[in-house]
Amino acid sequence: MLFLHFPDRTSRGKYAFHLFQISSATDTMSSEHDPSSRPAKRQKTSSDEPSTSSFERDPSFWFEDGSIILISNQRTGFRVHLGVLSLNAEFFRDMSGLAVPDAKGDTMIDLEDSTQDLTHFLHALYTRSYFCAGTPTSYDTLESLLRMSTKYLAQQLRSDVIKHLTMIYPSELADLGKHTDLILPHSDLHSLHAITMGREHNVPIILPAAYYYASTLPTTELIANAKPDILAMILAGRENIVVAAYNVAWSWLYQECRGSSMCPNVKRCYRKRLGVIKEIAKSPGTVHCLLLDAMPHDGEGERDDDDFSGYYSDDSDEESFCRPCLLDWSSDEDESYKQLWHCLPSYFDLPEWKVLLKGRE
Incomplete structure (x- = not known):
């Protein structure tokens, strides 16, 4: 087994290293500098080839003409097309030069990603209608897509997920x-899910509204569900x-005595x-819910922008x-x-809006 550390693009500067375990036809690599350390040559057998029996095939993503097998950390295999991956995710564009193919020309790669994350990610790449910004989508799916698109530099998918989230958590x-x-x-x-996504995957623009x-x-719900540092920030x-x-x-x-200059009855x-x-x-x-509620003088109902009939009357009405x-x-x-909205980021110790908007992508 050959273990390689593949760094994400250093020019991005913000993504962690990802550990991949690449299966090749040989189990060991001899040293070029110490001949005595080289193992004795042995005849290659069928057991030296990557074995599909070590994982369970995913029924939706096992293409006979696929050229790469992605194996989740739960041992589910996805046989897909390297061309599709590299077209949509920049990280995979160099895989053909780094990985060693097996006898069939396939490359088997053990990933640290869950089966769920890989399933959502591949559906988004292969199925056009699977995710569209502005269409109701579960938060589990959104989090998987954001995590995977960030990790593998799938920039268009990441932008679409961010666009969707900013519709819910606007600026x-x-x-x-x-x-x-x-x-x-x-x-x-x-x-709380949105806060986690924004913090862990570098989407600060959604944080003020979230x-x-x-x-x-x-407060009881926050104590029961929020992490201590997030709880402190919220409170x-x-x-x-x-x-x-x-x-x-x-x-x-x-x-006191503040009113319109045309007020017929100041008192x-x-x-x-x-x-x-x-x-x-x-x-x-x-009180803190004011941005989601009607204005205080709106009484028990809501008003249209140009209809104040419910909240004023002639001078004989003492209630309006x-x-x-x-x-x-x-x-x-x-x-x-x-x-108040302009200052909202500062209330949660975040950069001002123009800084958040500048780093939106």
């Missing part, structure tokens, strides 16, 4: 929550968001603001804001929310 506030239909399976813990989603989870970020909510996003609530609108503050105080544990104040405060709050 723009306006896109937050637009693609929750892509979360599969539907689980409150999806953000951390934010995670910060909205109950610290949550506290930062709460502070920003009161100091930035909702500051208009606490500015009434001020009382209404005090009522909103009271409602917020009833559930302080949900006047229209001028509602318009002014909504505009102020929208800008404050954008400011």
Whole structure:
């Protein structure tokens, strides 16, 4: 057995070395410098050839015209085409010059990858419809594809997976929550999986939104499911968001006698603001969810962008804001929310958005 350490492209500089065990027709290699160390020659037998009995053939990826056999760490063999691999994954483009073929011209390579990872990876390379960005895909599949595309330099596949993840964990506030239909399976813990993917496979652009989603989870769930270092980051970020909510996003609530210059009843609108503050105080544990919830002055329902009919009326209504104040405060709050989002990475000790966007790929 010949053991080789194949480094990933040094020009990339960010991928670890991968250990491959390459089976060849001989079990030993003689030393070129010490003749006494050379083993005695023996007649080659059939046992010297790579044996397919040492692994189980994968039923989906065993092509008779395949030229390379990939063997998972669970001893499942995939007989595929080196041309297909090298066309899609840069790492495999030099394999023909490094590996020793058997008598049939096949190359057998023992990989450290799981059967599941190899199955997902090969499906993505051979089956065009297997994964498309923007189509609901399980997180297990996404993680396998991201891991394998990163490891073997399958740049197009990696870009597609990142595109999919950034739809769920966007860099723009306006896109937050637009693609929750892509979360599969539907689980409150999806953000923890995304954090792991982003950290382990160098996709920092998804981390701010993923951390934010995670910060909205109950503390008991976080303690039960998050790693200690990730848990600490989430809880610290949550506290930062709460502070920003009161100091930035909702500051208009606490500015005495602040209202529109066209307000017909300043005292009434001020009382209404005090009522909103009271409602917020009833559930302080949900303040950090503000980016996913309706604005405080939206009451029990939701409004269309141009429809404020449910939240103001004439001067005889003591329960609603006047229209001028509602318009002014909504505009102020929208800008404050954008400011909070702009600062979101810093709440979780991450680089600012422009740095994350620059290193997106």
